[in-house]
Amino acid sequence: MRNVYLDHSATTPVDDRVSTSMQAVFTENFGNASSIHLFGREAKVLLEESRELIAKAIGARYDEVYFTSGGTEADNHALKGIAFASEKQKKNHIIISAIEHHAVLHSAAWLREHGFEVDIVPVDADALVDPSKIHAAIKTGTCLISVMHANNEVGTIEPIDEIAAIARSSAILFHSDTVQTVGKIPVDVNNTAIDVLSLSAHKMYGPKGIGAIYIRRGTKIDSLLQGGSQENNRRAGTENVPLAVGFAKAVEIAMEEREGLAVHYAKLREVMRSRLTDEFEAVILNGHPQLSLSHIVSVSFDSQKNRVDGDALIMGLDLRGVAVASGSACSSGSMQASHVLTAMGRDRETAKATIRFSMGKSTTEEDIHYAIDALHEVVGTMKHAVSS
Ligand SMILES: Cc1ncc(COP(=O)(O)O)c(C=O)c1O
Known part of the structure; x- marks a missing residue:
């Protein structure tokens, strides 16, 4: 059979070139990237080189990309981090589409339970979000619009350029879950007014358990995890350097x-x-x-x-x-x-x-x-x- x-x-599956790139890091470059001795510094160099490669693939600056445990964490960070940071400015309304991944949908539901207001915008029979419906859902207190780049179940590519422009013109932050698109179709934060986006390695022949969140410079967003000052205080926890190296290799290959x-x-x-x-x-x-x-x-x-x-x-x-x-x-x-x-x-x-x-x-x-x-x-x- x-x-x-x-x-x-x-x-x-993990691409052979990706697993090869990670192997030596597991055993030889095992230092803690936050340690100041040679072992730590070597690991730190690999981590920063990986960040730079991933940033380049989406047109971002290297200090706008933060490693996470995957797409789910990036989505949770985007929604909850922006919601809590915006609440301080008395904004507590969020707009998402009806076809978001559960990581977005359930984060929004959790926020609703914690006092935020959430509007879920419907889609048409082809799963397309109508930007005018997003526009119509905006209120004075809207702090975030989140619409995925392409749907994981049916593949429809959403008009995120238009939606992002609507958000930008209303001074609302725009998040897009690009887990299914980076490495498959162009994603460039210079061409689209995306403030925050989510990435995951295992959808592009990289390892499971690592992803990233892009946060445009100046975006107000709280951290999900409290602890050490890793990832520029945005994501506490010892960095997973081998997986970051594998992720970067996977992105590089996917772009080629x-x-x-x-x-x-x-x-x-x-x-x-x-x-x-x-x-x-x-x-x-x-x-x-x-x-x-x-x-x-x-x-x-x-x-x-x-x-x-x-x-x-x-x-x-x-x-x-x-x-x-x-x-x-x-x-x-x-x-x-x-x-x-x-x-x-x-x-x-x-x-x-x-x-x-x-x-x-x-x-x-x-x-x-x-x-x-x-x-x-x-x-x-x-x-x-x-x-x-
Ligand atoms: C669109 C989308 N967002 C988020 C995720 C979650 O990513 P991860 O598995 O890296 O947590 C997935 C995974 O299926 C997905 O397809």
Whole structure:
């Protein structure tokens, strides 16, 4: 049996060049980057070089990038840090979109429980946020607008340039979760009025457990962790130098390979989209047809016309060696219909009968055909089970 991994939006394997870059750091450059002796200074140099590489990839200054434990921490830091810093200026209203990752959505819910006001702006059937709706939600007390760059479940790319400009013209801070986009499509803090953004290494062939937050100079934001003065007092805790080095290497490789891979993914997506729509009954392709990440294909089986169970689909494909997601990786295992798909107007049963294929650099056209053939078998078994 073939093994076909089509869940790269959940996580990617670590690139060999990334693991090589980290190995020596684990054993030889093990010093604490805050120590002033030689071992510490060597580690500090590696840490700062890594920061500089990551900053360069998003057009930032090196002292605007702070390492975190991943995208989740960066999102929590952005929302809670800005909310608490703004409260001191009597501003306590936050605007987010309905399709944000749980790290943003649940941070906003937590802030609501702690006295902040949160407005959740809806999306259209393609998961696009309408900038005029963001504009309409602004109040005197609005301190933050947070809209992700591209959605992890359906791939839609949001009009963050326009939304950021709206925020800037109203003197409101703008945060964007760019976890799914840095290294895949251009992100430049000089072209977009982003004040804070979130990054994660393991979506771009880097290690898990490390990410970063970009904070534009002068942005008022509180720290989440209290302790030592690491990361310029923004993020206490001994720095994870090996992972930072691996993260920087992953970013460097992703920037080099980005354009070629986008073309490769677009071709595979075309093959997949046409087989899905030509060969299956009543399927809906989710996400914007043009404005979307080329490595993601999300498909729903319309519950009005099909009796397809999403979890059984995932399991059936898994038994045939094909790994896909039923929605956001972070909510897999949960039986809840995806908040993204329901926000797009899918009914709960259709949302549950949804699978997300996400391609990676090693994905071939044969893999796509194998996955679609396997899907035929699984859907066929279900139909058989219903009719017998
Ligand atoms: C859009 C988005 N934001 C945030 C996260 C969380 O990142 P991490 O796994 O590094 O905590 C994810 C992970 O799935 C994601 O897709």
